[in-house]
Amino acid sequence: MTMHFGEAQASRALPVSSRLESFLATNMFDQPTLVIDTDIVAQQFMALKAGLGEADIHYAVKANPTREVISRLVEVGSHFDAASRGEIELCLSLGARPETISFGNTVKRASDIAFAYRAGITLFAADAEEEIEKIAHNAPGAQVYIRIIVETSEADWPLSRKFGCDRDTAIALMGHAKMLGLDPVGLSFHVGSQTRRSEMWAPTLDAMATIWHDAIALGHDLRLLNIGGGFPAFYGEAIEAPTAYAAGVMRQVRERFGDVERVMAEPGRGLVAEAGVLACEVMLVSRKSARDAHRWVYLDIGKFSGLAETIDEAIRYQFETPRDGDPEGPCILAGPSCDSADVLYEKRPVHLPMTLAAGDRVLIRNTGAYTSSYSSVGFNGFPPLAVVAI
Amino acid sequence: MTMHFGEAQASRALPVSSRLESFLATNMFDQPTLVIDTDIVAQQFMALKAGLGEADIHYAVKANPTREVISRLVEVGSHFDAASRGEIELCLSLGARPETISFGNTVKRASDIAFAYRAGITLFAADAEEEIEKIAHNAPGAQVYIRIIVETSEADWPLSRKFGCDRDTAIALMGHAKMLGLDPVGLSFHVGSQTRRSEMWAPTLDAMATIWHDAIALGHDLRLLNIGGGFPAFYGEAIEAPTAYAAGVMRQVRERFGDVERVMAEPGRGLVAEAGVLACEVMLVSRKSARDAHRWVYLDIGKFSGLAETIDEAIRYQFETPRDGDPEGPCILAGPSCDSADVLYEKRPVHLPMTLAAGDRVLIRNTGAYTSSYSSVGFNGFPPLAVVAI
Structure with a gap:
């Protein structure tokens, strides 16, 4: 997997925890899950x-x-x-x-x-x-x-x-x-x-x-x-x-x-924040029209299940996928609910691999703060964000 | 209590349920509670x-x-x-x-x-x-x-x-x-x-x-x-x-x-929506400065505990207080959390009685839809919105 971290991260005192990386590599979850080290x-x-x-x-x-x-x-x-x-x-x-x-x-x-x-x-x-x-x-x-x-x-x-x-x-x-x-x-x-x-x-x-x-x-x-x-x-x-x-x-x-x-x-x-990584999944990749330049990517986590800080696109999370390295294109990112406001990034689309497809795992980095506790009790029948501390 | 309903409501087929009114009149709750008839x-x-x-x-x-x-x-x-x-x-x-x-x-x-x-x-x-x-x-x-x-x-x-x-x-x-x-x-x-x-x-x-x-x-x-x-x-x-x-x-x-x-x-x-009334409480009434024309009114329910549809001030709820009838003034309405985004109505302030004070009960009318399930699991340590069906 490509790390999207730039030099700012490299200049940080804390290396990305190998404990966290190995936990993520060896555990799959059947719902969106925040892993916190x-x-x-x-x-x-x-x-x-x-x-x-x-x-x-x-x-x-x-x-x-x-x-x-x-x-x-x-x-x-x-x-x-x-x-x-x-x-x-x-x-x-x-x-x-x-x-x-x-x-x-x-x-x-x-x-x-x-x-x-x-x-x-x-x-x-x-x-x-x-x-x-x-x-x-x-x-x-x-x-x-x-x-x-x-x-x-x-x-x-x-x-x-x-x-x-x-x-x-x-x-x-x-x-x-x-x-x-x-x-x-x-x-x-x-x-x-x-x-x-x-x-x-x-x-x-x-x-x-x-x-x-x-x-x-x-x-x-x-x-x-x-x-x-x-x-x-x-x-x-x-x-x-x-x-x-x-x-x-x-x-x-x-x-x-x-x-x-x-x-x-x-x-x-x-x-x-930097102690947490959120593991989630692509639900759907689509285009509204053959003429659209961007794709819509729907994740199984959204604004009402943990990513509330994307309101007004205020906090811009870093995404990592198993297809990183493939050619990329702009995506509008949205959550899984039947709520039209449950769109994460639209004004400034996120660049993700063109090969991304339903079922792919997505890691959202540095999500240890203001995620799990914002999660709704069950909007649209989705369970609250799961948390695993290691 | 003054009813803020205007003629539109009066022209509706459904009278306000006396069962709901009498339940609210005879029950107090120690946390924000949605009562649904x-x-x-x-x-x-x-x-x-x-x-x-x-x-x-x-x-x-x-x-x-x-x-x-x-x-x-x-x-x-x-x-x-x-x-x-x-x-x-x-x-x-x-x-x-x-x-x-x-x-x-x-x-x-x-x-x-x-x-x-x-x-x-x-x-x-x-x-x-x-x-x-x-x-x-x-x-x-x-x-x-x-x-x-x-x-x-x-x-x-x-x-x-x-x-x-x-x-x-x-x-x-x-x-x-x-x-x-x-x-x-x-x-x-x-x-x-x-x-x-x-x-x-x-x-x-x-x-x-x-x-x-x-x-x-x-x-x-x-x-x-x-x-x-x-x-x-x-x-x-x-x-x-x-x-x-x-x-x-x-x-x-x-x-x-x-x-x-x-x-x-x-x-x-x-x-x-019209089957639900949310009973909540005033936590604080304040002014940021002696020069401010409006008051800030803080309720014990906010954007993250059930009133998510106030995002962008989209849905404007009707408020009812035991002091209705007293002279009114403009209020910015906010939720109880330590989150600066937890403000309900600011661009278009809500007019509420000048006598309103901490501890007063507030009824929010027609809140039966898109409230309880949006509520967070416990943002800021506040419990999710309680629901009582009658």
């Missing part, structure tokens, strides 16, 4: 940690909540960023200590805050007055960090305005939190998903540092900076290797924020 | 059937595969359109006879075709040579209908080019099917989801009739016309009532196709 997860954790230094890694559980992934990260000393009660329960059940878990969703059910507090979790995110009130009521005295909205993203996938608030609101919220007996301990932000090089963090860090120093000047005792995620995975375009990337981010953080008592980072994609 | 499903089936006359209704199982919905439709004499082996197994397990099930996905796994054939299913869809070959090999002698691509949709949600082929390809496929021992029995098409009035079918029916008569003139013995779905549900804009709509479609079909031996229709949304 927990050794790669552990290696990637170490590579990021080497660059992040004293900063704590809080793995963003939502990226891949597979139990073996969480267990392995508990073993190597990771902390966790949980989006819900379900994720908190998962981490606790696998041995994570509550003081290593932050409840990072700015939108929390009141009863889930109370649950987390009873479980020993003391660090919560907020970006709104009503949320501060819920936290004060259900987790009295807890630490809160205020999420700031980022308007300066250079990410491949900039975030919407869904999370965060502006400077003035943030400073008002700190005062409100203090008044309600909470400890407004710091700030968080998110530079945008898949920010490919560390220097792209500069404009966001500039904006955040201004707010940080303003808040301190106004008397707030900030000791926690949560730099969020944005750590990239390889999807075909060059990215900076993880240790250099993390070190580059931390250097810029220190330049602007000085010695912060506690820095936390929340890699998700950057920790687990 | 199988009486309304049965009534809607009868209303469509009254207009469709001799045509068979093949319910598009993907719209809502809840067991109680399928059972009720088996009882009232519905046929079924299945997208996968899973949906076929579901229908068979609930008493549907195999000769009432068509395998309507044009993209089928070879082993699933063989399974269906062994189970007694003899009617398959195709739009490509490779699919015809799979069917000939795995379901020898079966009936196939060729799906034609529609370029003339007037639907609220026109379909992509994912399904169907053009006239010349279709006619070539019929010849190919015959050569391989299959029975190319007819044509299918899909006018586009949520086509609100029957007269909007005219341009598509014109185009299909041309191909139909051409194929007959070329010696193909066409006896089956599958008019697909497109039957609308009420989402705030006026729609034609079901019996008049179905009769209007059939009148136009007869004008163009004459007396076809067998006509089948595949309503999904049009059968079940």
